[in-house]
Amino acid sequence: MSYSNTITVAELSAILKQAGREIIMPAYRSSVIISGKADGSIVTETDLACQTYIQDKLAQLDSSIAFLGEEMSEEEQLHCLRTSNGSYWCLDPLDGTTNFATNLPGFALSLALIENGLVELACIYDPVRDELFTAKRGSGAELNGTDIHASAETELNNAVGYVDFKRLQRDTAVKLACDKLYRSQRNLGSCALEWAWLAAGRGQFIIHGGEKVWDFSAGSLIATEAGCISGDFNGQPLFPDAGLSSPILAACSSPVHESLKRQLSE
Secondary structure: OOHHHHOOHHHHHHHHHHHHHHHHHHHOOOOOEEEEOOOOOEEEHHHHHHHHHHHHHHHHHOOOOEEEEOOOOHHHHHHHHHHOOOOEEEEEEEEOHHHHHOOOOOOEEEEEEEEOOEEEEEEEEEOOOOEEEEEEOOOOEEEOOEEEOOOOOOOHHHOEEEEEHHHOOHHHHHHHHHOOOOOEEEOOOOHHHHHHHHHOOOOOEEEEEEEEHHHHHHHHHHHHHOOOEEEOOOOOOOOOOOOOEEEEEEEOOHHHHHHHHHHHHO
16 A cells, blocks of 8 residues: 555645644744754754654554654664665654744745655645645645746856755865855755755755755655756765765756766766
């Protein structure tokens, strides 16, 4: 039995929207930071409450599906990847926690259903803008129910990209910052939003030195269904052999992707 034949994008969307409206937005500007993590990121009481709520709702849909969430321990996350046979929920209950805790309106909820190693259903919800990005494998990508498509740009020097310099090797970061390879760059502080916005044509590429699987699972399907190309720095696909983290190279078109891949390999 295929889970994605019995569970709908609409059901997942409803769960994320309810969590965003009832848990995240009421706590915005007042949520308490609980602790910092080894990678410099933080966790708030809202992250934890949102993950618990969504995990419970997903279990009501189908309790047999394994669950991997950002706020689990790394040991639990790795155990899920090893024992789930490639089929599991992958959740980031609040992507962009630092933005959220700093009162910057750039954060999202991100949820994917992965089956046999491939992302089949994906939802990213931006509760500030009430924007819901969704995709089902082979059925295209949508924003609030309307089809979206990647930018048609083919020239790297005309492209605006999302670049996370902090997680790149120093030489690569310096090259990307100084060599004027593209028109401009941004960093939203939310991987999920960068994927969603790439899919919607609000930028032409993403370069990130190491996203976690909950950062890229939903976004990679939405972007792919919108016409983007994504993988690691060598052009290898993120799935079906996704690990806990991976470098990310995604682009709106093959020419932009190839240009970036060539630059990263030099």
